[in-house]
Amino acid sequence: MRKLVSAAGLVVTLAASAACGSGGGTGAAPAPATPTTATTPANPATPATTSAAPSSPPPTGPNVSGCFTEADGKIFEYGGGLPGVIAGTGSTGVVITYERRGNVCAWRPLSDRLVAAGYRVLLYARSAVAAPGDTTVAMAKRLAKEKGVERVFLAGGSIGATVAATAALELGPDRIAGVVALSGEIAPEDAAKLTVPLLQVGSEHDDYGGRAALDAARAAATKSPDAQVLVIPGERLHASELFASPYADQVLDTVETFMNRHKG
Numbered sequence: 273m274r275k276l277v278s279a280a281g282l283v284v285t286l287a288a289s290a291a292c293g294s295g296g297g298t299g300a301a302p303a304p305a306t307p308t309t310a311t312t313p314a315n316p317a318t319p320a321t322t323s324a325a326p327s328s329p330p331p332t333g334p335n336v337s338g339c340f341t342e343a344d345g346k347i348f349e350y351g352g353g354l355p356g357v358i359a360g361t362g363s364t365g366v367v368i369t370y371e372r373r374g375n376v377c378a379w380r381p382l383s384d385r386l387v388a389a390g391y392r393v394l395l396y397a398r399s400a401v402a403a404p405g406d407t408t409v410a411m412a413k414r415l416a417k418e419k420g421v422e423r424v425f426l427a428g429g430s431i432g433a434t435v436a437a438t439a440a441l442e443l444g445p446d447r448i449a450g451v452v453a454l455s456g457e458i459a460p461e462d463a464a465k466l467t468v469p470l471l472q473v474g475s476e477h478d479d480y481g482g483r484a485a486l487d488a489a490r491a492a493a494t495k496s497p498d499a500q501v502l503v504i505p506g507e508r509l510h511a512s513e514l515f516a517s518p519y520a521d522q523v524l525d526t527v528e529t530f531m532n533r534h535k536g
Contacts, residue, residue: 337397339377345393348414356396356411358418360387364449364535365415365424368395369408369432371455371511378512382427385524391531392421405435409442416447425531427452429511430480437462437470450498450534452527455481455511460492469498471530473514473523475507498534502526 330338334347336355341347345359357376366386368379376395383393394415398407412424426436426448433456440448441462450469455478463470470493474481483503493499504519514523 336395337376339380340395350396350410350414351399351402351407354397354399356394358392358394358415359383360390360392361420362387362390362392363420363422364390364531365392365394365412365418365421366531367408367411367415367424367426367436368393369398369404369411369426369428369436370395371428371430371432372400374429374432374512378515379429381515381520382524382527385528386531389528389532391425391535392418404431405438405442408432408435408439412439412443412447423447423449423536425449425452425535427454427527428456429454430456432456433472433481433511434458437466440468441465449536450531452530453481454514454523455509457481457485458489460488463489463492463496463499464494466493466499467495467497469500469530469534470496471500471502471527473502473526475504475509475514477506477508478510479508480510500530 331341333342334355335341336347336357340357340359345357348356348358350356368382370376370379376397379395383395386393392415394411396411398404408426408428412426415421415424424447426440428436433453436451436453436456437458440451445468448468450471451466453470453472455474456472457480458472472486472489474483474486476483486501486503490499490501502523509517509519514520
């Protein structure tokens with residue numbers, strides 16, 4: 273069962289299930305998911321290990337990890353030749369930072385959903401040694417310079433979710449529309465400083481970003497105008513594993529609804 277808490281103190285319990293970074297779903301059919309609303313932000317940070325194999329034959333022209341090409345958007349390079357892509361044409365941007373040992377390909381379901389909903393989405397391959405927080409800030413600044421982009425959401429999985437929150441603190445509410453953290457751990461002290469909307473999504477038994485960590489960050493996020501938590505009970509799915517689970521539509525619907533509410 274999943275519990276959603278509103279700022280008014282209403283608790284709604286919904287059926288749901290998923291699995292964490294090490295995998296292992298229950299096989300039960302997912303029930304519609306509803307996020308927990310409260311005036312508290314969270315702090316995500318950890319690695320995920322999901323990657324999707326690109327379709328064959330692999331592209332020969334400019335591409336990102338073989339699964340985003342110029343047909344999807346503008347391919348760019350940064351940091352000495354690492355690739356990224358900016359897809360969509362909307363005035364609200366989204367920077368996605370994947371989990372450690374992850375891959376941009378596994379985040380295509382979220383990118384495609386947001387592009388279809390009118391967002392401009394930046395995904396990028398990142399160095400295993402570069403500080404992900406610094407790169408997330410740099411990517412947000414890059415996307416904000418694109419013609420027509422007015423504000424930017426920061427989204428991520430595991431460590432990518434954790435640094436989305438710290439990057440939002442660095443960039444400030446004038447630039448950042450909100451934070452979407454999938455399977456991350458946001459330190460309560462960071463959550464307490466957030467003044468932008470925060471959505472955390474995770475599964476109950478995830479080793480990084482499980483129920484206890486998500487609830488602690490939400491409870492601390494008292495300055496956030498809208499702190500929501502969606503916990504899938506009984507599962508151990510981690511970060512992009514959520515998109516390959518029976519709860520994919522539930523997670524994608526929750527993220528899109530949250531962003532639509534706060535894009536301004």
